Amino acid sequence: MSEANLTEVQADRSKMQISETEVAIDIIGMNKWYGDFHVLRDINLHVMKGERIVICGPSGSGKSTMIRCINRLEEHQKGKIVVDGIELTSDLKRIDEIRREVGMCFQHFNLFPHLTILENCTLAPIWVRKMPKKQAEEVAMHYLERVKIPEQANKYPGQLSGGQQQRVAIARSLCMNPKIMLFDEPTSALDPEMIKEVLDVMVGLAEEGMTMLCVTHEMGFARKVANRVIFMDQGQIVEQNEPEEFFTNPQHERTQLFLSQILHH
């Protein structure tokens, strides 16, 4: 295994419950083009509440684009996306409704550099959820404690390490009390020492039953936490399976090649 994918995490799978009736996300025949370039081809994905899905694949395979379609950071041109029972259309009201329920963490954290950590966390609850400031601060401190950095609340993002910033970004999303969390390569920009502290927070979330879609190459995390691993290439879902099967017995030759490259160099 390559060094970056080695990070070992401890997780308790018995706590992670998947609902059998409640659907979190339903993607049916979704297609997307950038101009003439067909980036996402006939994507079908059915996610139940409480699922932890890891999406991997080579760069340019469309994995980020796919999860960014779920909260409309990218627009899809064909097919249907239903998030938490709401169908995504160009209707701004629905988009905002979905974004309130879907949290997202980015590769480069994207904290707001002109606001303190606490303000980063209270901003959306105050302005979007119309929460009183005092209550929003209590919620924020609660989640900052969850990600183990309450003492940084009054600093600015630029004063924190990458790992701390990413944990703040997770706390910021959690303050909105989302039903679904999207992670877009959350540890790719981090030093090896900081990857674990972020993954530990994500494991904690999984153990609490959060529905999660993670674009990541942290295969240790995929093994321990995911209930499904999806492999994408050239805008298509090439293979998906339970992690154990996926890693030990990949079927498609593209998957085999990919896994051999990331696991044995």
Added chain:
Amino acid sequence: MTKDSSIAFVLKEPKEAEPAPIATTGALAWTRENLFSSRLNTALTILSLLFLAWMIPGLVQWTFVDAVWFANSIDECRQLSPGGACWAVITARFDQFMFGFYPEELRWRPVLAFVLLGVALLPVLWDAVPARKQLFFFSAIYPLVAFALLWGDGFIFERVNSSDFGGFLLTMIIGVTGISFSLPIGVLLALGRNSNLPFIKLICVTFIEFIRGVPLITLLFVASTLLNYLLPPGTNFDIILRVLIMVTLFASAYMAEVIRGGLAALSKGQYEAADALGLTYWQSMYLIILPQALKISIPGIVNTFIGLFKDTTLVSVIGLLDPLGIIQPILADSTWNGLVVELYAFVGLVFFVFCFAMSRYSMYLERKLSAGDRH
């Protein structure tokens, strides 16, 4: 194979931090490093010192020592001191420089308006001012107060005609109005130019490119003459108001481009993070994008403000009596005929004071806002 013992190394005791050598800190080191670091530098330093020693005494002599501060004409000036500055022309015409032909007995009104301007600016410029919220309320109604004081409301305050306005009073009116309105309009234009809505974008681009492509003087001539042909006959459209609109629009177009530069400097991630949290367009602009974009744009914004402030002198071309307009009749006046330098030096000095203050304030603001910037 034997081990190579020269490669192995283990730090046995931690090394303590030590103070820097004396010769590298302090005033002496600064002087050596900046003024005498090489032969060429030393030569340049000495040359500059000689130049200053040659220049300054004469300048001080003319400006202060031999200067005449009070006299009734240029001849009297020359009699008192043939080789000095005749500042008497400024003291004699001081009121005109300040107020133009604003009625003498009503001049306390512009003075009061100026003092109140300071009060109105306090909460805007300084965030530690006590009772900031209440003061902000005053800032919001200040334009009405200033209008009532300057032009009169016809009830409490006697009316004053726009044609009587002049001097630095006029400069301040145009400058302050242009500055306060061009920023918000510029922000809206910049956002419009970046908009996804093609119609709004088209309007903003057309406006910005048209206004930027035309000299300000042309716009002022349009305001003073051409507009009369377009308006229905008999309309009384105040000349100062027309100039205010033109100057504001002109500065707004420049402002929009300065702010667009700031917007472009932000990473896409900031927009995406704001979107992903469910903030609406206006919320994300107001809370996330503009605070950062405006901070980046401060040097450009203040640059535009300073440019606008100095451009107010162009109104003398359409016959308004700004400080430069006041100078013209003085130059032609036989009592003072022959004085040029003193008049322009005085006007230049006053402009410099205002512009330098703006520049210093912008530096203070940049320093203050860069608190969270340590990456």
